[in-house]
Amino acid sequence: xxxxxxxxxxxxxxxxxxxxxxxxxxxxxxxxxxxxxxxxxxxxxxxxxxxxxxxxxxxxxxxxxxxxxxxxxxxxxxxxxxxxxxxxxxxxxxxxxxxxxxxxxxxxxxxxxxxxxxxxxxxxxxxxxxxxxxxxxxxxxxxxxxxxxxxxxxxxxxxxxxxxxxxxxxxxxxxxxxxxxxxxxxxxxxxxxxxxxxxxxxxxxxxxxxxxxxxxxxxxxxxxxxxxx
Numbered sequence: 001x002x003x004x005x006x007x008x009x010x011x012x013x014x015x016x017x018x019x020x021x022x023x024x025x026x027x028x029x030x031x032x033x034x035x036x037x038x039x040x041x042x043x044x045x046x047x048x049x050x051x052x053x054x055x056x057x058x059x060x061x062x063x064x065x066x067x068x069x070x071x072x073x074x075x076x077x078x079x080x081x082x083x084x085x086x087x088x089x090x091x092x093x094x095x096x097x098x099x100x101x102x103x104x105x106x107x108x109x110x111x112x113x114x115x116x117x118x119x120x121x122x123x124x125x126x127x128x129x130x131x132x133x134x135x136x137x138x139x140x141x142x143x144x145x146x147x148x149x150x151x152x153x154x155x156x157x158x159x160x161x162x163x164x165x166x167x168x169x170x171x172x173x174x175x176x177x178x179x180x181x182x183x184x185x186x187x188x189x190x191x192x193x194x195x196x197x198x199x200x201x202x203x204x205x206x207x208x209x210x211x212x213x214x215x216x217x218x219x220x221x222x223x224x225x226x227x228x229x
Contacts, residue, residue, distance in 0.1 A: 003027040003028045003029055004028055004029065004048075004049035004050060004118055005028070005029040005030075005031055005048040005049050005050075006023050006028045006029065006030060006031065006048060006049065006050045006051070006052060006114060007031045007032070007033065007039065007042055007043065007048040007050070007051045007052070008020075008023075008030065008031070008032040008033075008052045009032075009033055009034075009035075009036070009039040009051060009052065009053045009054060009057070009062075009065070010032075010034065010052070010054040010057075010080070011034045011035060011054065011056070011057055011058050012054075013034075015054070016032045016034075019032075019052070019110075020032065022107045022110070022111070023111075026111050028114070031048055034058075035057055035058055035059045035060070036057045036059050036060030036061075036062065036064070036065040037059055037060060039051070039053070039057075039065055039069075040065065040068055040069060043069055043072075043073050043075060044072060044073070047073055047075050048075060049075070049076070049118060050075065050076045050077070050078065050114055050117055050118055051069075051075055051076070051077045051078070052078050052080050052110075052114075053065060053066060053077055053078070053079050053080065053097070054079075054080055054081055055079060055081040055083050055088065055092070056081065056082065056083070062079065062081065062092075063088075063091055063092060063095060066079070066092060066095045066096055066097055067095050067096070069096070070095065070096035074121070075121075076098045076117035076118060076120070076121050077096065077097045077098055077117075078097065078098060078099045078100070078101060078110075078113050078114065078117055079092045079097045079099070079100045079101065080101050080103060080105065080110070081100070081101075081102070081103060082102070082103040084102050086217075086218040086219060089218075089219050090174050090175075090176070090218075090219055090220075093172055093173075093174045093177070093219065093220070094174050094176055094177060098117045098120065098121075098171055099113050099116070099117055099171065099172060100172065100219075101113055116170045116171075116225060117170075117171075119170065119225070120168070120169070120170050120171055129141060131166035131167075131169060131223075131226050132226055132227050133169070133212065133223075133224045133225065133226050133227050134208040134211065134212050134224060134227075135147060135148045135149075135208060136148075136152075136205055136208060136212060138162065138163065138166050140163065140166075140167075143159060143163075145159070145162065145205075147204075147205050147206075147208070148208075152204050152205060153204075154201075154204065157182065157183075157197065158197060158200060158201055158204070160181075160182045161178065161182050161197055161198070161201065162201055164178060164181055164182060165178075165213065165221060165223040166223060168223070169223045169224065169225055169226050170222065170223070170224070170225040170226075171222065172216050172219060172220055172221075172222045173220050173221055173222070173223075174219055174220040175189075175191045175194055175219070175220050176188050176189070177220065178194055178220060178221070179191070179193070179194055198213060198215075198221060201213060211224070212224050
């Protein structure tokens, strides 16, 4: 097996029995550990291509594992957890997770999330010159936004928000991440302000704006993945 290696960090043997064949049939290499300490050692020793991380680990809480992991690794991390509270999702995403999936989940959705995380990481490493999806194009160099071959005039703040979403396309960006990056730490909790600007972006990118910028209820926003062709 020569595909991307996925490290599964979960203390439930049943989860490993479920995920190992699913990953291997899809062309991934499976690797598994049952606690946070071993997960950190495994990533530090020979980093996998992606990590599936449960939060309810027996030795170190998964949120703390994520924080420690992000001190030395940029490996894509998808949190898989039975904790379905918005606060847990937000904490994981703000802590550096690339995505979050509630247990129980379907194999198809999980594999799609893994592929998305891997594509996003490759795009970051390759530093793409533009974002293009659904007839919308953002050129990162000249800052021009086109929608169905028509120039879209954006204010500096609108452009900063859209570019941040575009550079993280396919990944959930939390309210706090967006507000802190675009408006500064003092505005990190002005969620209504963010909603207004997202609404303006959707209007200016009509008729695809509402589909292009998806809402993750109570968490943040996710921009559609870029076209592959």
